[in-house]
Amino acid sequence: MKRSQVLIVVVAIALVAVLFFLPKVVVNNEDQDNLAKTEESSGLPEGHSEDDGHDHGAGEDAVKAHRVATPEQLMALTTARSKYNKATDEQTRSLVAVELAEAYSNAARYDSAGYYYEIAANARGGEKSFKRAGDAYYEAFTFAATQERASELGAKARNMYEQVLKNNPSDNDAKTNVAMTYIATSNPMQGITMLREVIVADPNNQKALFNLGILSIQSNQYDKAVGHFEKLVSVNPKHVEGTFYLAVSLAETGETERAKELFNKVKGMSNDPALNTSVDEYLARLQ
Known part of the structure; x- marks a missing residue:
């Protein structure tokens, strides 16, 4: 999914550094x-x-x-x-x-x-x-x-x-x-x-599940976002972005311990420094 088009164009999630998933080029x-x-x-x-x-x-x-x-x-x-x-x-x-x-x-x-x-x-x-x-x-x-x-x-x-x-x-x-x-x-x-x-x-379409989850976050419907991202990571347990946003959604619904567990899991799934920085910032907030 990372090489698919991750649609954050219309998603303004102030509390998440989503830009690390976007390419560094705009034409x-x-x-x-x-x-x-x-x-x-x-x-x-x-x-x-x-x-x-x-x-x-x-x-x-x-x-x-x-x-x-x-x-x-x-x-x-x-x-x-x-x-x-x-x-x-x-x-x-x-x-x-x-x-x-x-x-x-x-x-x-x-x-x-x-x-x-x-x-x-x-x-x-x-x-x-x-x-x-x-x-x-x-x-x-x-x-x-x-x-x-x-x-x-x-x-x-x-x-x-x-x-x-x-x-x-x-x-x-x-x-x-x-x-x-x-x-x-x-x-x-x-x-x-x-x-x-x-x-x-x-029902297992990863791109559609991911985008529905992102749109749910955008509209502050974090419980729905949890559902979409849980389905996504059950279909693809190695989906880094899905795991990250599931952790975000869980944190916003008060499931702090599970969110921490998933944030730490994300760090083991990717070497992206921007991603790991965002994870660390979120973990610090959850302490």
Whole structure:
């Protein structure tokens, strides 16, 4: 689950340091020109051509993304973007779009990855192509720095996943992601209803259980959160995040001793220093 999209975008849990589960990169379209200049100075071509409809760049957070990209990743971006810009026919362009999308994804620039995966999906069709585009947009959605950006990227992800669900209505992974994008809209109950539908169809669906638990915490329904996370860790006893949030929920419902036991268990399940710091802070509060 850690490599799945952990949806904390809409979850403001002041008493938990949830950010240690989020990637360290945010890519924002609104700051595109800055990164275009940065790339140019580092040997990358300037932003995408005007006729592709997609500005590329970044603000402070995306500049961080640029800094953590390896030389190999930057070279892959340079090569793929050059090939894409030189492609003259639609078939070649759609093939290279996948290569360029993969390069952006490897460099943690997920909105750009989604954009080029979408180009390829629209050109070539196919459930897998649209799923790939939806996953990239969803990844970017989970990192959105503002509600407006989350809404925009969530809508893009939904559009891609809708093509997937037309052909495969039983794709619960796509359905769960769609549900979570609705949480960031004016109609969050639609998302919650979809998550419940996933649980009815697949009672052991880990992603749906996790997200329902997080949403229960968000709404201060810690007793319900306990139920969701207990089910989750019974399905997957090695689920680190599920164990952590079960401990949080138990602490908030007054089950201090069991919460302590689980917090200590989490420390033995992960070497993540940020996670262990959060656990230690919680344990200190429970003394």
